Amino acid sequence: MSDPATRNRSRATADMVASRANVSRVAVSRAFNPHASIKPEKRDLILRVAQELNYTPDMAARSMVTGRSHLVGVIVPDVCSPWESQEIDALTTALQAEGFATLLFKTRTDLSMDETLLTYMKGFNPDSVIAFTENVRPQTLSRVLDRAVPIYVAYPHGEDETGEAPGPLFDRLNVMQRDGIEQAIALMQGYGAKRFAFLAGATHSLATAERERMMHNIMAERGLEPPLRIQGDYTYDTAYRETLNLFRVGEGADAIFSANDVGAFGVIDALRHDLGLRVPQDVKVVGFDDILQSHWKSYNLTTVKIDLTERVQALVRLILRRLKSPSSPSLTETVSTRLVVRGTVG
Amino acid sequence: MSDPATRNRSRATADMVASRANVSRVAVSRAFNPHASIKPEKRDLILRVAQELNYTPDMAARSMVTGRSHLVGVIVPDVCSPWESQEIDALTTALQAEGFATLLFKTRTDLSMDETLLTYMKGFNPDSVIAFTENVRPQTLSRVLDRAVPIYVAYPHGEDETGEAPGPLFDRLNVMQRDGIEQAIALMQGYGAKRFAFLAGATHSLATAERERMMHNIMAERGLEPPLRIQGDYTYDTAYRETLNLFRVGEGADAIFSANDVGAFGVIDALRHDLGLRVPQDVKVVGFDDILQSHWKSYNLTTVKIDLTERVQALVRLILRRLKSPSSPSLTETVSTRLVVRGTVG
DNA sequence: TTGTATGCGTTATCAC
DNA sequence: GTGATAACGCATACAA
Secondary structure, three states, rough: OOOOOOOOOOOOOOOHHHHHOOOOHHHHHHHHOOOOOOOOHHHHHHHHHHHHHOOOOOOOHHHHHOOOOEEEEEEEOOOOOOOHHHHHHHHHHHHOOOOOOEEEEOOOOOOOHHHHHHHHHHHHHHHHHEEEOOOOOOOHHHEEEEEEEEEEEEEOOOOOOOOOOOOOOOOEEEEOOOOHHHHHHHHHHHHOOOOOOEEEEOOOHHHHHHHHHHHHHHHOOOOOOOOOOEOOOOOOHHHHHHHHHHHHOOOOOOEEEEEEHHHHHHHHHHHHOOOOOOOOOOOOEEEEOOOOHHHHHOOEEEEEEOOHHHHHHHHHHHHHHHHHHHOOOEEEEEEEEEEEEEOOHH | OOOOOOOOOOOOHHHHHHHHHOOOOOHHHHHHHOOOOOOOHHHHHHHHHHHHOOOOHHHHHHHHOOOOEEEEEEEOOOOOOOOHHHHHHHHHHHHHHHHOOOEEEEEOOOOOOOOHHHHHOOOOOOOEEEOOOOOOHHHHHHHHOOOOOEEEEEEOOOOOOOOOOOOOOOEEEEEEEEHHHHHHOOOOOOOOOOOEEEOOOOOOOOHHHHHHHHHHHHHHHHHOOOOOEEEOOOHHHHHHHHHHHHHHHHOOOEEEEEOOOHHHHHHHHHHHHHOOOOOOOOEEEEEEEOOHHHHOOOOOOOEEEEOHHHHHHHHHHHHHHHHHOOOOOOEEEHHHHHHHEEOOOO
């Protein structure tokens, strides 16, 4: 019977498999360890008996002796956000392929990294931790999670990979944003944009700060006036509202660069459905991320793409390398960005 | 130093805290267990020393003796899908508040539930499992995960809560879809729709099958012709392509009911941007789920809402109740649906 | 290749 | 209220 009330709630143990297969407890352990030396026929027998008994090695017990939990902690402020959900999806797939399970934690959406959360997380002994929350300092992460390897997704100021203030103390993934941003500005400029605006993301986000800084630099190099600034928070609703503001009480713009794609959608909808303006004829719009929704016909957004596959592979590479050699100096991976041209500039 | 190479990689243990605070190891354990009896001052001392040493109880060791891992497995076919990502987000938040961590697993996107995955998952000893993959039989789930409590999200055929074939053997969440679907059809009919079409979701999805069956019943009751059928897979691209098909080589329709919101977006974009038809004047469209994107101005979708908060609370209630009394008969929770009227019918 | 003995970090049991 | 001891399930060092 499989009724919850009568179901057998005791797990099969290695000992049970051992006695049923007439082998020692250790043999069972070896049968499940690919690197252990055991006679093939014996392993087959044990594996067969194990399957009969529905036995699986207990990861908790295993982790106590090996020191590896096969758990990777992932900290996100908001799973709903398309970009993050796509990254979680790809990451989970890649980690699963390497034998790791994803341990998901949510921080408060105001992005304030909670030390309580880190402490709580530490109890699960993750082999590694990936923090999407951009306002947590790597120092904070590694102070609490002493056994795990925090991986810090950084957005370096220039093209110099090691130019960050914290120095090369942490494993990190650098996202080179300059190329994509320069291409975006060049395209808008090439189509005659004169008055630029930047729709910023959440207040404390490092990514949006860096995108803004870089936009200023590039525009200065090209002899363009500094862009107007719209304070957003990466959400559609705020982007929509602030765009109305910009055109109703502000001076408007003829080119808007949003710190993320979802914000660009809000901008486009406000322009088209409320302000009666045409995109791209009256106002050009460029986003950032290239989420799955960006090719939807209602938006067909021109956007700066961060290659998700490349990015996730780099993250997994960092994790595996660090686990293989825990004492090697800090590792760095780099991913690039580039403009994907669709229909919102032209 | 916090350099990866020099960082202290050994965790503080209860013994270390004990000797530093001049108490026994057991006292440390009690200090971290709210229900244990220990002198308040002693607990405070231990907690202070623990914080100094950056000590956190090891969940793996704890789970070995208590039998509780404080892990809840969540199986999804696709984290990117807006509905699923919203549910994962809400679920993780709710579980975290109750002291559980979310263990995320992905099945292949063809929805075939892999027994290998379940076996792998079992190794982590989750206290409970929530399966979003709709084609996995609860029997399969509980056969492999003998210690966990699978929670099955069911879509009962009628309004009879216990009418499902497997009988009341599993904890389950019933989603009552009839109300919302009936309201949707009534609204479209009220605005003069004559030729209905149903855009189905993935082939083996129970949810879409049930939605379709119910739509047939309700339309028959109302003296309407059975709807045309479009085979989709819950994605935007397929919905877009199949809508073009329906109108170019097929006979078209003046009301389309999509099994999910994302599919409805594809329908709307195909109608407006490729077929030159107006929504809602020429074709009425209704979706299912009420995801965050449905209120975006480009779609402004009329849709059948499943209350996410209600649904997640029900799931967490099921988990907690089952954990509290493992031997009680199977539990059932019910959530309802209702139509949210926006701009795509009228 | 195989088996024996030991330890991982914690909580439950039972004395006091 | 407190402390000693025995488990939990597994992998490793070591001896055979």
